[in-house]
Amino acid sequence: MYAILDIETTGGKFNEEGITEIAIYKFNGHEVVDQFISLVNPEKPIQEFVVRLTGINNKMLRNAPKFYEVAKRIVEITKDCIIVAHNSSFDYRILRTEFDRLGFDYCRNTLCTVELSKQLILDQPSYSLGKLTKSLGIPITDRHRANGDALATVQLFKLLLEKDIEKTIVQNAVKYFDKRLKKEKLKSLIDNIPATLGVFYIHNADGKVIYIGKGNNIKSEINRLFLKITKRAVKVQDRADSVSFDKTGNELFTRLKYYLELEHLAPKYNFKKKFKILEDNFNNDNFIIVNKGREIEENAVILIENNVVFGYGYTNLALQENNINVLKTVLTPIENKDASKNIIKNYLVKNNVQKIIRL
Helix, strand or coil, rough: EEEEEEEEECCCCCCCCCEEEEEEEECCCEEEEEEEEEEECCCCCCCHHHHHHHCEEEECCCCCCCCHHHHHHHHHHHHCCCEEEEHHCCCCCCCCHHHHHHHEEECCEEEEHHHHHHHHHCCCCCCCHHHHHHHHCCCCCHHHHHHHHHHHHHHHHHHHHHHHCCHHHHCCCCCCCCCCHHHHHHHHHHCCCCCEEEEEEEECCCCCCCEEEEEHHHHHHHHHHHHCHHHHHHHHHHHHEEEEEEEECCCHHHHHHHHHHHHCCCCCCCCCCCCCCCCCCCCCEEEEEEEEEECCCCCEEEEEEEEEEEEEEEECCHHHCHHHHHHHCCCCCCCCCHHHHHHHHHHHHHHCCCCEEEE
């Protein structure tokens, strides 16, 4: 949900400005669902050049509500919304300054339509609201008045959402100030993750995997990731929209699945893993590795055939393990033979498995 707004001020020294008019349109990505428009008595004189620019003078504001009288409505209409404005750093700063004077910590995440326009509408001679909307054929009335500029920004933002075909540019442009909302969102992503051995996947809003992790307790590992403050971790946190996972049952399968998925999915925020091609073969040309599965009476199985890793998977019937043709239909073939061979050999050097069946 978005709160698209425009603010007119008295002008004056930095952080000493007062609001003279505000217009807010609550926008759900498709249509306006609520709005608030009001003159505001700034309780200080308006700079003369601002009067000429906006047409708002001190006499007009004499009977207008003071900011503390409209503050509650502003908090309500922008709750759980991203603030959208043309040069949002200015409008958001003015809002926070007014709330600071009231002793209220006002935090919202923001989007700037100037920055978005420069990424999505290229080669414009000017990105000022008046000139940009004119070049795009977006009508604008009451220029330099809060309502006129806010309505034009609504139309501009609709166009920007349409132009963001991959649905990533707008998302990546959000500036996060409301850490509480972000923490609540990340906490909700972890709630249904079990404390089990496995591999987890962080997805962005488009469902694309942007990070893969693993651990003996994936719930704890995800929580640790969401608490980190490194640049890479913060980027993952900002873009995380959902989390999925796979139980693995044993450490060998965890390593195998993790590194093969890194190779296959190439998530943006994982470090790249390079594998050396091993010259050494296994001690046997044909054998089956049997290890602990995800559930009771389930086995985790890897088939090595002609000293090459064929595939891996889970079985719970002796027939599947004793009949190679049946087993092959159950297992998932492995494409990266060299990487999987490297992982398995390194693991077997230092660790035991339940059993190895030589063929």
